[in-house]
Amino acid sequence: MSESAHSSDPGTSRPDGKRTKLENPVATLLQGLRRKDDRSRHLTLQKLLFLIDRHWMTIHLELQKEVIDTLLQLVTADDVMIQNWVFCCFAAIVFVDSTPSSDTSVNWDGIWSHAVRRTNVPLISRTACHSALMLLLSAKVPQIRVHAEIGAIIQDINVQGPPAPYDSVCAFLARCVEIAAHDTRLYRMHLDDKILSWFIESWSIASKVSRISTNVKQSHLDQYSLSDLLLLLERACGFDTGSSIHCQIHLPRHPLVDFIQGQIDYEVMREFILNSCFSNEEKKSGCRANEPERKLSQLSGELVQPDLRVRKVSAFLLKGIEGILADWHNNIDDNSRPSTDSIRHLLDVAVLAICYESLLLLNGISNNRRAVIAACKLISAVSARLRDWFWTPEELAVLLSSLSPLVLRDISVSEPGKWEAFVEPGPYTGVRSGEVKKKGPADDNNQSHNAITNGLQKIIWQSADVSGISSGARSLSS
C-alpha cells in the first residue's frame, strides 16, 4: 500500500510520473468498519460522522452508496455504542443529502425501519429518534409508511416508550404530533394525550430532588434543554403560537476553544488568501426548507378556558414544584454543598413552569396563576440559599444559565468577531439598502423568531410575581 515511515525528505517533490499509489482513505475507513474484531470501530465511526458533516458533497455517488450500505450492515451490531454512532451518521447523511426522494437507489426505508424500531430501546433511543426525525423532516419516506409506524409507536408509548425526554426524543415526538394533526386516523388515536402521559411519567420531577445529591464531582447535566421540553408540550397541547426560548450553552475555557473560534472568525480571509475566492455560505440541504414559518397570532381580548391537556400539564408542574418547596428545607443538608446538577434541575423546573404558563397567555388561554407563584417562590428560595455555599465560576455559570430563557433575547446574531466578506448596504457604504434585493426567507424567519421570543418574555415579565424574583436573582449574581 503506502511507503514506510522513512520516506523521502519533505523538501523535494516527486516527479509526476512516480506518483504514490494511494489508497482511498474512505475505503480504508469502511474496511475498518467491516472488521468485526476491531474494538475501536466507534472511533472510526466518529471520523466518518465528521467527514459526512463537513465533506459529504465531495464524495462521489457510488462511494456515498457504499458508505450507506456499510452503515446499514453495522446498525445491527451488538455493541450499543456502534449503533448509536451509526444512527448519528444516518442523521447527518439525511440532513445533507439533497437527492430527490424519487431516487429510489438509496434505501431510506431501511434506515427508517431500523430507526423507528429502536426509538424505545433505552440506550439507543436518543440517536434512533434523531435519525427518525431527520427522515421526517426531509420527507424521504413515503407518507403512508410514516403514518402507519408513527401510530404504532405512539400507541404503546406508555408501555414501552423512550426512557427519558431527551433532546432528539422530544423533537421527534413533537414532529409526530404535528403529522398526526393532519391525518384523520391518527388524529382519532389521540396521540397527543398519550405523549403527555408518557412525558409526565418519564420526567419525574420528584425523584430527582427528593435526595439532593451532594456528589460534587464533575457536574453531569441531562441531555435535554428546556427548549426541547417546551416544544414537546406546546405541540402536544396544540398551541398555535410556539415559543423559541434560548437556552444558553457555555463552551469551556481553553486555548483550543479560542483557537477554533479564531479559525471560524478568520475563515473568510483564509479562503481568500489560499484559494482566491469567497465561499458561498448558502448550503443546500434536504431538511432546511421545512422549518415552519412562525407567526405571532393575533389575540382577541378574551382568554379561553384551558382544555384537559393543558390542565393536566399545569397540574403536573404545580404538584412537582409544591412537592419540592415542601421538602426544601429538609432536603438541604447544612454541612455539605448540594451538587450543581440537582440545584440546576430545581431551577429548570421552575423556569419551565413560568415559560409554560406564559405561553398559555400568549396563545390566548387563561393560565394557572398558582403555578407561576409557586415557581417564583421556588426560584427565590433557591437563590436565597445559594449564597451559603461556594461555587466555582463554571458552576455558577451553569446555574445562572438556567434562567437564560427568561432573559436572553437573541443569540442568532452573527458573532461579533467573525469577519464577513462583504459589507451589507447601509449608511456607510453608499448603496441604499432598498435598492438591493433582500436576502430571502432566512432573514424573515430570523425576525419572526425574535418577535415571538420578545412576545413571550414580555408576558413573562409583566406578571407581578416574576418581577418580584428579579431582585433576588440580581443579588445572587453580584
Added chain:
Amino acid sequence: MNNLKAVISLLKSDKTKERQQGITSLREVFARPNVIERLDENNDGRAWLVVFQAIFTTVVNERAAVIKNNASVAAAERRLKEAASAVRWLTENSVKYWTMKVGKALIKHILQTMVHGSQLLAPVALDYIKALRAVCSYTPHLEHLMADEQHWMRMLSLAFAILLDDDLKKDLTDEDFDMSEAEDNMLASSDEGSASKKRKMRDGAGKRFPRTGLQKTASPEQIEIIALIATLLQPTGANLVSSRHPRLPSAICRRLLRFFRHYPTETSAHLDAVGAVQAILGHVALNKREETITFGSELWNHLLQLWPTKSRPLKERILIVLKTLLPFINHTSSRLDRADAIGKLLRLLRMDHDARWGFEELSLEALRLEAVPERLRGAFIADTFRAGLNFTANQATAWVVLELASDAIKEVRCFSCV
C-alpha cells in the same frame, strides 16, 4: 535604610570578601516581602535602579576576574555565579514593583554581561536567562519592551543564537542569506549520522563556554531560552510583519526549523518550541502566504514525529499547529509530497485509537443532537449535532482531532481521485 546603604557600599567595593558579604546581606534584607513592596514609594524606579546598579558593579568586577583567567579563576567563577544568582532572585521577587526604566537597565546589563565575544558566559548564562524570562513574564513590561524595537530585536536575535549555537553577535535582520540557505540545504539533505562533521565545520572557540549545539538533549539554557522566545513572539503587540523588517518573519521561521532539525526527538524544550511555532504562525498565517506554506511544508514531518508524545499539553499544541497548517500545505505551491504527508497524519491518528495516552474520545453525552438551524453557526456546531451541556475541554480536544481527521481524509481523497 541604613542597612540598605551599607549593603550597597559593600556591593560596590573592590574587595572580594566585602562583595561576597554584600550579596549575602542583600538576600537577607530583601527576604522580607514588605521591604520589596515599600522600597520604591515614589514609584519612579530610582531606588531600585540604585540597588540593581550596585549588584551590577559586583557582577562586572567578578566577571573581570574570571576573564583575566589567572590562578584563582575557579573561585572567581563561583563568586560570579552567586552574584548572577542574586540578580535573578531579586528580579523574580520584585519584577512587579519597578517601572520599565529599571527593566531596561537590567536588560541592557544582562545582554552585555551574558556574552563574551561571540560565546555565552557559562556561570551567568542560566540565571540571567531566567531573569530575562521573569521580566518578560510580567505583561506590562513585555508590552513596553515590544515597543522598544531595538532592545527587543537584540534579545530575540541573541535568544535564537543561543538556541542554535550560532555566533552570538549575529543579528536576525542582517542575514547572510547565501550562507544560511546553503547551511539549511546541507542539513536537510543529510541525516543525523553526519552531524559530527558539521560540528567540526562550524564550531570555533574555547572550552570554557557551554557546548550546546548538536547534542541529543537540550541544555537547561536552551530550555529556558526557547520559553523566552515563545513569550517574545506572542502576537499581542509585537509587530513582526512590517515593512521595516521584510525578512524578519522568514528569518524566525528558518531558525525555528533548524531547532526542530537539530532535536528531532522530544525534549523538555519542545513544549515551548511548539508554542513558539504557534506564536509565529499567529503572525504570518494570514499575512505571508508563501512563507507559511514553505514553513509548514518543512515543519510538517517534524511535527508528526512528535505526535506520539505522552505529554498532553505538547500534543494539544501540536494539534493546533497541524490544524492551522493543513490548508496551507495543501496549497498547490507547497513543495511537500502532500499525499504522503497527509497519509502519515491519518496513520498516526489511526494509531491513537489504541494508544493509552491518546486524547479522550468524543462522547454522546457531551453533544446536543438536533437539526441545527441555519442562523446558528459557530465553534463546535455541526449540522446535526453540537456541543452540549456537558462539553468539557477534553471533549473539545476530541472534536478538534476529528475535524482534523475528516479534513485530512477529504484532502487525500482529492489526490486519489486523480
